[in-house]
Amino acid sequence: MPDKRDPSTRVSGGNDRIVVVGASAAGLTTVESLRRDGYAGRITLIGKESRLPYDRPPLSKQVLTGAWHPERTALRAPATYDQLDVDLLLGVPATGLDMSTQQVYLHGGERISYDKLVITTGVTPRRLTNVHHLAGVHVLRTLDDALALEAELRCEPKVVVIGAGFLGCEVAASARSLGLDVTLVDPLPVPMMRQFGLRLGQQVAELHRDHGVRLRIGTGVTRALGQQRVDSVELSDGSVIDADVVLVAIGSTPATEWLTASQLKLDDGLVCDSLCRAAPNIFAAGDVARWHNPRFDLSMRVEHRMNATEQAMAVASNLVGATTPFAPMPYFWTDQFDARIQAYGIFPSGCDMTITCGDSAERRFVAHFTHKARVVGVLGWNMPKKLREARNLITAPSS
């Protein structure tokens, strides 16, 4: 709900005010953690979407299949925001930042003053050229995106998913579980290759093939064909496949356009130190933040749900006086058909995968990923408890 007070009171309202730009998981967790850590000053949470904060992982699964009513994705009940005593400014994108006057510019011209600023603006889906001009071509980031795609899936379309990463694989599985004709396209030789390498990718390919997903891997997409609405997709090998609905899931870029004119350093994300600090009074958390993770001595940007929570908690604590480096063990999961794949750690390209528990043929196993003779990541396929126990084996890569 928009703040109804006179805007002029806001511009001058600089008395111990924390402004959080980005009202999704990381933004909400920042607010909650600040209150939990005892911060009693004013907090303003600004969001581009007009909805109250909601959870994104169910969008490609439970929301897309219609198993969940969209309201179930709400991260908190509406009354919680009153209890948190937070000013909500929803449906208003931030358009700029002036660090010298400590003001955030909003769409419509309003300016919001801050003493401390937290940037949690997330990411934006990447788009292909020659594809998005036709109706029936989708991206999936927001709840509205998911509902639009879900409505189309109800008409029993032929579905083409472009991009076999986390999101593309999940959507292919969801659409196939609805009984739809699904083709998954990716230029790399196996799905999820970028994330986990060739061997694990072969397992994912088998999983999808066994469930009836058509895989067109090792080939890219040149363009979408159709009049006003898509009817087919042309692949880079010259072949054409029928498509009533297309999802483009080829990754995301950090939502930092609004910071381009600021002095903040942008480099595939908002660059922060190990405290998640981009400037003396400016912090970042979640998908948008690139920070130095001392646990692995690496510059990282993590687009996973768990990181949004953990990083926001760390930022809140550092906002109110702590100086604790954020050194998490990354955790992520994906659900595709009957496979629950979970992982801890990092998975640099070229690392070796060894199954240490269970059996890949039975699709129940834990694998260790080693790099320079150290375990840097562990992955479990339908073995959550054993995976958690394997987490302690992860050590930093030797430099």
Next chain:
Amino acid sequence: MRIDIDVDQCVGAGQCVLAAAQVFDQRDDDGIVVLLQDEPHSELREAVRQAALLCPTNAIRVHE
């Protein structure tokens, strides 16, 4: 302090066990949360709150 868990919401991330192993466990087969005690002693309060905050699917509700 009383704890409710929503097993339909749980994805078996196990973050609750990492935060408060005396209160939470996971089923062996699918990793879904198992509540070992639903009214834990007050000295576990911080750990349980942490578990609820960390849960990536909001499957843990804490009533105080």
